[in-house]
Amino acid sequence: MSLSPASGIGRFYAKSAKIIRFVRLGCTNRPFYHIVVMERRKNQHQPVIEQVGSFDPLPNDYNERLVALNTERIRYWLGKGAHLSTPAAELLGIAGLLPIHPRTYMSAWRNRRAAAEAEATAEKAESTA
């Protein structure tokens, strides 16, 4: 019986580029991600070197988006020189392991601006009415 691709059976060269990134699991309209270490050049659904966490982007009943991280192994792999994909870097920044990623700031200020504009249009609509 073959092992599942998430069980760390991925083969890799010692000096190849590794990356910490998401693997999209789940199905249509229901994303779920594994946070894995694998060779950078490989397809995301190939066997991984190691799974270091999981991420459920859809809020659950308590409005929580669940993340599990194996920080010890993430630190190890970062120390070994593994690259980071942007979403993974954002997530690790929010988790407090790394500095906050600039994209987080950017999406935050864009969201703020959109909210402010929406509010302004709503106010204008109210005043005209």
Next chain:
Amino acid sequence: MLRAGCQLLTQSALPAGKTGGNSFALEFVRWRRKPRWLPVAKSKMFRVPERKKQTEEERTELMRLHNQYKTQLRSVRQFLREENVRIDETSTVDHIVLTPEQEEAEFQKCIEANAAWNAAIARERDQRLAKEREEKVAYVQERLEARQVREEERREQANQRVLLEIERSKTYITRENLDAAIETALANPVDHNYAIDLAGNLYQGRSTTQLPDASPEPNQQVASN
């Protein structure tokens, strides 16, 4: 027509995997989209995608943040690299580090455990050996008794044979009564020759000149032998 052939291909190729990978000409039913070989739709032919506007302010801010982030990440990486080296050097996962006293204590503990174990096993062994010895003694005793009985029987049988011989020795031919025996033998010649006819009748005697008058006795038939 092409579509139908393509679907056939699709059905056979479905278990291969969800991204298609090497086989570029496959179309998957689940992730249905426009096939690669169809041209751009007429309604989209002259559409120019709008470029996302980015203000100068935002651009410079992002540049600043990215520079900062990269610097910070570089130093974090440096720290983690050093941490890995430190862990490699100080880790005792793959080997055991003990002071000489601890080692000595460990050794003594091992010796004590070994001695206790040996004592327990010696106790068991002594019990077992004693039991085996008893069994052996009982067995030998039994065999000795059996031998004695056997010997008695043999002696008895020999005795009986001796008694029988003594009984029979009364009729032995000895030097004293040899003449009388010879005379008796000569007076009573015995002829062991005989003949048999097809009916199994027995005719005693060497010569057949004197046939018996009557038929022989039934108990003299060879067939009855």
